Amino acid sequence: MVVCSAARDGVALDLVPFPPARETMSSPDGRWMxxxxxxxxxxxxxxxxxxxxxxxxxxxxxxxQPIRPRFAVVADxxxxxxxxxxxxxxxxxxxxxxDPGGATRLRLDQAAIERAVGVSVGxxxxxxxxxxxxxxxxxxxxxxxxxxxxxxALVLDLRDGVLRTAR
Amino acid sequence: xxxxxxxxxVAAAIGxxxxxxxxxxxxxxQVTIRPIQLCDxxxxxxxxxxxxxxxxxKIWAQxxxxxVFLSTQIWNSSAFRILDADVGExxxxxxxxxxxxGNPGVxxxxxxxxxxxxxxxGSTLYGExxxxxxxxxxxxxxxxxxxNATDVNAFNGGLGRIDTVxxxxxxxxxLGHNDFGAGGANNMMTGGGxxxxxxxxxxxxxxxxxxxxxxxxxxxEARRSxxxxxxxxxxxxxxxAVLAMGLAGLGLLRRRVA
Numbered sequence: 001m002v003v004c005s006a007a008r009d010g011v012a013l014d015l016v017p018f019p020p021a022r023e024t025m026s027s028p029d030g031r032w033m034x035x036x037x038x039x040x041x042x043x044x045x046x047x048x049x050x051x052x053x054x055x056x057x058x059x060x061x062x063x064x065q066p067i068r069p070r071f072a073v074v075a076d077x078x079x080x081x082x083x084x085x086x087x088x089x090x091x092x093x094x095x096x097x098x099d100p101g102g103a104t105r106l107r108l109d110q111a112a113i114e115r116a117v118g119v120s121v122g123x124x125x126x127x128x129x130x131x132x133x134x135x136x137x138x139x140x141x142x143x144x145x146x147x148x149x150x151x152x153a154l155v156l157d158l159r160d161g162v163l164r165t166a167r
Numbered sequence: 168x169x170x171x172x173x174x175x176x177v178a179a180a181i182g183x184x185x186x187x188x189x190x191x192x193x194x195x196x197q198v199t200i201r202p203i204q205l206c207d208x209x210x211x212x213x214x215x216x217x218x219x220x221x222x223x224x225k226i227w228a229q230x231x232x233x234x235v236f237l238s239t240q241i242w243n244s245s246a247f248r249i250l251d252a253d254v255g256e257x258x259x260x261x262x263x264x265x266x267x268x269g270n271p272g273v274x275x276x277x278x279x280x281x282x283x284x285x286x287x288x289g290s291t292l293y294g295e296x297x298x299x300x301x302x303x304x305x306x307x308x309x310x311x312x313x314x315n316a317t318d319v320n321a322f323n324g325g326l327g328r329i330d331t332v333x334x335x336x337x338x339x340x341x342l343g344h345n346d347f348g349a350g351g352a353n354n355m356m357t358g359g360g361x362x363x364x365x366x367x368x369x370x371x372x373x374x375x376x377x378x379x380x381x382x383x384x385x386x387x388e389a390r391r392s393x394x395x396x397x398x399x400x401x402x403x404x405x406x407x408a409v410l411a412m413g414l415a416g417l418g419l420l421r422r423r424v425a
Contacts, residue, residue: 011305012297012338013252014331015290016359066324088352088363089323090376122376125353125363132352132363 019047019068019086027074028140032100034080038068051102053078059102064093070131073140079105079158081145083138084131090121094133097158106161116163117149124150192231196395198336200277200312201268202239205248212248213241214281214316222329223336225371226355226379230386232395234336237276240268247280250313252287257295261309271298271310275394277339278311279332285315293319293331293359296338298394312339323366330355330364330371330379340389348382355379 019038026033031054038047047068050060063069063082070084078100085093095108110121113133117124127135127150138147138156145156146166153166206213216239223234247260257280264278271277277298285292294314297306312335322328334355342356343349349356352363353372365371365378372380381389389395 011343012302012335013287013295014293014334014359015287016293017290087322088361089366090363120376122353122370122378125377126351128352128363 016087025072025074027076027078029076032074032076032078034072034074036063036068036072049080049098049102051078051080051100053100058100061102064096064104069096071134071138073138073145075140075143075158077143079143081138081140081156081158083134083147088131090132095156095163097156097161105158108156108161108163112163113149116154116165117152118165119150127151192229194228194233195231195398196390197233197235197398198227198277198340198394199235199237199275199396200279200336201237203264203268203278203280204239204241205280205282206241206243207245207248208243210241210243212283214248214283215320216281216316217320217327218279219327219329219332221368222365222371223333225368226330226333226365226381227336229372229381230389232389233398234333235399242267242280248282249284250282250286252285252292252295255307257285257311257313258297258307258309260313261297261306261311264311265309271394275396277336277394279335280311280313281316282313284317285313291318293322293328294335296335298339299341299392301341301343302338310339312336326366328364329366329368330362333379334362337385337389339394340392342385342389347384347388349385353378353380354385355381356385 022035022037024033024035033052035050036047039045045067047063048060049063051058065082065085067086069082070086072080072082074080080098082096090110093107094110094113097105099105114120121133124133129135133149134147135151136148138145143158145158147154147156154163155166156163202216202218204213204216218236220234220236227234250256250260260280264280268278269276292315294312296312298310314331319328319331337356344356344358351357352361363378370376370378372378
């Protein structure tokens with residue numbers, strides 16, 4: 001027998017929704033496709049990332065972010081930018097960029113984000129819409145990612161990892 | 168002049184002893200909690216009890232509240248060690264627990280059950296808090312707190328989701344996820360999908376990243392709760408030493424004046 005209760009809507013519960021079991025992101029030209037898959041009930045789990053180019057699998061490995069990255073974007077050259085982690089905890093891998101082969105090209109931690117934005121992560125909370133610091137969903141534009149924090153537009157260069165405020 | 172200086176130092180020592188150290192507000196009320204550890208019928212596979220008392224005390228110090236945990240009671244019950252929230256199994260546990268350990272609505276003591284797992288479809292479920300009138304329908308008239316000991320303790324690589332206990336007691340004190348100013352990422356009562364929990368004591372408001380904040384409205388509402396009572400806890404040993412020094416100094420001052 002199922003008991004229907006308003007509590008199942010989360011009124012007095014402390015819960016975090018599972019991430020999608022599978023999510024796919026593609027490059028703007030559609031040739032690169034990243035799939036992120038996760039076992040939701042795995043308490044110590046990390047997601048698996050699988051990259052395909054024109055349908056052929058190029059790499060597949062465990063991603064570094066606990067549970068899974070909150071967002072991922074793919075560039076037309078196969079570079080991948082991963083943002084945050086699912087459970088709203090700050091960690092050393094706030095932003096990670098992978099090269100087309102799946103290897104880590106660069107990592108930016110919480111301190112790097114604070115330097116770019118000019119405020120502490122704690123002070124960013126009022127504007128947060130996603131995770132610990134993002135105020136908008138990241139999106140790819142050429143070799144850069146457009147994102148934002150604390151109400152300020154930011155640009156991440158995928159080649160050199162420079163994170164700066166947008167002009 | 169000298170006697171005035173000594174009197175000031177004595178007063179400060181007494182105040183420090185009574186307050187128990189730096190607080191966001193003077194702690195003048197308490198919430199009393201009875202931890203209950205769920206084991207299987209044979210007394211094994213017990214949930215690991217971690218009350219996260221230091222975090223809870225610092226969070227609720229914003230509202231002048233101290234959490235007092237009584238000694239942990241053990242309950243051998245395979246039926247209640249693993250709970251399915253989709254079918255409301257926790258309410259049956261609250262009901263049976265009220266008979267076993269005392270009815271919170273009568274005793275004023277919050278029964279806090281540490282279980283091996285607490286599952287709901289589609290989410291990781293860390294806990295639930297029932298006992299406030301505002302949630303009486305949602306909680307089917309029952310009172311208690313359930314903590315998913317496994318998921319709470321495993322959170323953040325085993326460091327623990329340190330604000331869950333404080334959050335669930337907040338529900339018992341009448342606070343929801345979006346009322347009295349909650350809803351922002353840094354508010355302690357905001358729902359788990361949006362809230363950014365402090366990961367260490369140094370980031371709990373008013374310090375560090377200023378996480379797990381309480382608004383003035385939340386504090387006012389919580390302090391009205393039936394479960395909030397006058398302080399009756401015995402001070403910590405360190406505080407007792409400072410208090411004793413202050414009282415000894417007061418005795419010295421009186422002799423000098425005489």
